[in-house]
Amino acid sequence: MKRKSYGRDAGLSLRMFITVSMLGLLYIVFAVVLFQVLNVGLIPMVVIVIGIAFFQYYTSAKLALLAAGAKVVEPDQAPELHAMIERLCAMADLPKPKVAIIDTDVPNAFATGRNPKNAAVAVTRGLWERLEPQEVEGVLGHELSHVANRDVLVMTVASFFAMLAGVLTRFGLYAGMFGGYGGRSSNNNNSVPVWLIVLVVSVVTYFLSQILILAISRYREFAADRGSALLTGAPEHLMSALQKISSEMFRIPQRDLREVESMNAFFIIPASVKSRASTLFATHPPLEQRLERLAEIAREMGRPVA
């Protein structure tokens, strides 16, 4: 019973089920077309496709953390953050995820991991330093609701197709530019070139995945906001956190120009690019709508709302 009240809801489950099935279907069609057209042989094709899927599935959390420049921290490195997450997990009946910190001033957070047991929650230094503890709690509640809802799995799967299609689109473009796949298709001069078929299929797959991702992501965010409100019992703190995070003022860094300049010399990804990862707001519904819904929940809970 307890678990149900934190973010699990029928509407979300249904949408996720439909999205996953449609993505799965899309994936199969995509693989079959590749198999038919490219003639790589069934066994290698299946091995490749499943191999990539598993690689993605098992490394998604690590890849996401790596891409965001997040470092996993142990309890002795960030005792207060760990304690806060432990408390929230106990209330939500979730296993404790890995905790990571991203070293940027811009307040933000994200959750990743294929299931609650292998999840990780990352917050930026700016979030921890610039927000009040209750506000951080509201944001963490939002991220943990994503974990509880297994949103990460859906998004990982969804973005995998988009990624694969993107890679193949580029591959198809290059192949087109540099004259097809050697002699494989030259035995039939009248047929449509193979690279063109791959290109068209990839483009279509890419756009369909993007549409599916967008279709579900808005709803997931509202559900996670509600999950956070129920978990912390104080939606007003998440509201003020969202307002602070989206305010212009918090985009001004605390860092020194000279420090950043020296760091950029050693990193492949410039620090300024990393700080652009506005995860809390990418593919998120407009702030006003989120605040409106949270205010509604707050009123239902009898909480004070400004």
Add this chain to the structure above:
Amino acid sequence: MTLEAELGLKSAGSGGIVFKPLSAGEFVRAENDLQEVLDAVAGESGSRLERKSDEFGYEWIVVRDTDLEDQVATIHAVAQGLQERGFGEQLLAAAFKFEPKFGDGEAIYWIYGFKRGAFWPFVPKGDKERDNAEELELKAKLEKELPIEEDLSRWLALFNAPL
């Protein structure tokens, strides 16, 4: 109308250019070039020029001149001289220091980033914090006067500038 009146700020009488330390391999040549630039500029302007380094290991050319127009002209001349001798990549920023809004408050800085060719305000509060509200106010006030860096995440600080 003077620059000070236009900005609504009173110059603290100093500004400067911060640049990356010169590489060891070319140190002697670079050092000579740098000295030539400084001598040439010093000969033409009434500003006082000083060389300093900071805790980050960066080098500064500090320009002292109570007249803001002259200060800006001298800093521009130094920057140009350095760019002509191939130090363009080395240049990080120019900083102009202004009197605090209230008597004993914190100084106000306008920073010019060479890479993006835009200005941003910097109002430190102690060694690590900054007064973001005041900075946004300065931006709003001077938006029409200066090319301002629109991406706020690039408004990096220059704490303890030796100006």
